[in-house]
Amino acid sequence: MSAAAARGTRVAQGAVVLMPAGLMLFLGAWGIRRQDAMWRDEAVTYDMAHRGLADLWQTLQHVDVVHGLYYLLMHLWFAGYDATLRGAFGDAVGLRLPSVGAMTVAAAGVALLGQRLVGRRAGLLAGLTFALIPVVQQYAQEGRSYATVCALVVWATYLLVSAASRPRKGLWAGYTALMLAACLLHEFACLALPAHGAAVVLARLPRRVRRAWLLASATVLAGLAPLAVFSTRQSAQISWLMWPDPLQLLTFAVLAALGIACARVRIRSRGPIGLRALGIPLLLLPTLLLLLLSHVEPAYVDRYVLYYVVGFALLAGAALARLLRPAGERGQTRGRRLRRATAVALLPAALLPVNVHLRSPDSRVDDVTEVAHAVRAMAEPGDGLLFMPSRRRIWRATLPHEFRGLHDLALAKSPLASHTLYGTERSGDAIRARMLTARRIVVAGDPDDQPADDSDQEIAKRSTLRAAFELCGSREVRGARVMVYGRAGACGGSGGR
Known part of the structure; x- marks a missing residue:
């Protein structure tokens, strides 16, 4: 091969990785601030990442241990970010940059995986497809662990395919390490193991390769077991989960149908593991297994198995x-190719409204920043403050200064002092007594269409407001309703809207 040809090959190989990674980086950076909005789960990440290591450890004994490794990594990240970049870019950017980086690495991995399974052109298009998927x-x-988990599963899958072609201890050790890291970041990453196992079986790999995969999987599950056992003590945290969200199910169903249709296209795979043997199980099995588990105990949220989209991207x-x-090439005229290329080029344009929406505050269930600003606009110094339900106290985590001067009437111990996410509250009787000493109370609560909690504390809050206060004004914000209540004659200048 001439020097020019070798240089051209290197450029083409580099483009397979750099183009999808560059597109993913651009799409991740586009609108990353989201008007400085954060939603409640991101607020939890921000709060936990800014606790001291001793406080973080104590909190994980009571709650959110399944995200403990992610919070530790974000704590280390913010230690550097806050000292160098926070003043220029703000909290929202710092919270989301690790996820942007992780998805960029994932897009590069998908491209390399597609190239190894099928070829250079397929790898490039798989990486680009992955980056363009709205989810x-x-x-x-998003300042949560799901992008990082997805990246780890992608690269673990790449090592699995590599080890199937040329079994080496180093490749199996790398596969084990990456899968264990993914599972420790989020337990449901273990559902990628059955998909990998199905690929190993369908590919009819040699017995020594099957044994090596079984040993690696057993090591991953053994490493995950202590965390999984301990986290069962905190299972009440996902008690809010009900039957899967219809929109999430529709997204999976559409991608699954399209992926299966793509698998019907005649494709020649490279290596011992074929594209279909890997892509179809990775697309279908994690989600189907999680749905099956949800029949025993509700546990399905699409982000828990986000890596299923990798299977779709490879097939597509x-x-x-x-x-x-x-x-x-055989059967490919210039006119037919042009028509197909035009149809494919129109798909990103069709997705543009969805992608624009994802970069607006309205794309998440609530906006803690808007809630905090609404409280500050409606409150007066010395007002009482209630969160209804108590877990909405997370709304004050990112902008505590907006709540300064207000008295949290229900709070017994702060989140930090109690080593919890939302703090601990007084008894219902104690809350009622403290409410009756207030002239005005600002309530940050769920919208009217949300079910009301039936704890003693929440019942006491609602009954006391009805019996002893009148509504002065309210303001609807994304995912919340901020209200001002006053005793008789206290509503005069509340300015509620």
């Missing part, structure tokens, strides 16, 4: 590579 862009801009990339092969 990928959503979690690339290979199908597109086949459909868009250069003119002159």
Whole structure:
């Protein structure tokens, strides 16, 4: 091969990785601030990451141990970010940059995986497809662990495919380490193991490769077991989960149907593990297994198995590579190729409204920043303050100064002092007595369409407001309702809207 040809090959190989990674980086950076809005789960990350290590450890004994490793990593990240970049970019950017980086690495891994399974063109299109999927862009801009888990599963899958071709102890050790890290970041990453196992079985790999995969999987599960056992003590944290969200199910159903359709395109795979043997199980099994588990105990949220989209991207990339092969290849006229290329190019344009929406505050269930500003606008110094229900106290975690001068009437111990996410509250009788000493109370609560908690504390709050106070004004904000209540004659200048 001439020097020029070798240089061209290197450029082409580099483009397979750099183009999807560059697109993912651009899409991750586009609108990352989201008007400085954060939603409640991101507020939890921000709060936990800014606690001292001793306080973080104590909190994990009571709550959120399943996210403990992620909070530790974010604590270390913010230690550097706050000292160097926070003044220029703000909290929201710092919270989301690690996820942007993780998804960029994931897009590069998907491209390399597609190249190894099928070829260079399929890898490039798989990486680009991955970056353009709306749900990928959503979690690339979210301060939670799901993007990092997805990246780890992608690269673990790449090592699995590599080890199947050339079994080496180093590759199996790397696969084990990456899968264990993914599972420790989020337990449901373990549902990628059955998908990998199905690929190993369907590919009819040699017995020594099957044994090596079984040993690696057993090591991962053994490493995860202590965390899984301990986390069962905190299972009440996901008691809010009910039957899966219809929109999330529809997203999975659409991608699954499209992925299976792409798998029907005639594709020649490279290596011992074929594209279909890996792509279809990775697309279907994690979600189906989580749905099956949800029949025993509700546990399905699409982000828990976000990595299923990797299976779709691999299948779609290979199908597109086949459909868009250069003119002159068998069965591919210039006109047919142009029509297909035009149809494919229109897909990102069709998704543009969805992608724009994902970068607005309205794309999440609530906006803690808007709630905090609404409280400050409606409150007067010395007002009482209630969160209804108590877990909405997380709304004050990122902007505590907006609540300064207000008296949290229900709070017994702060989140930090009690080593909890939301603090601990007084008894219902104690809350009622403290409410009756207040002239005005600002209530930050759920919208009217949300079910009311039936704890003694929440019943005491609602009954006392009805019996002894009148509504002075209210303001609807994204995912919340901020209200001002006053005793008779106290509503005069509340300015509620």
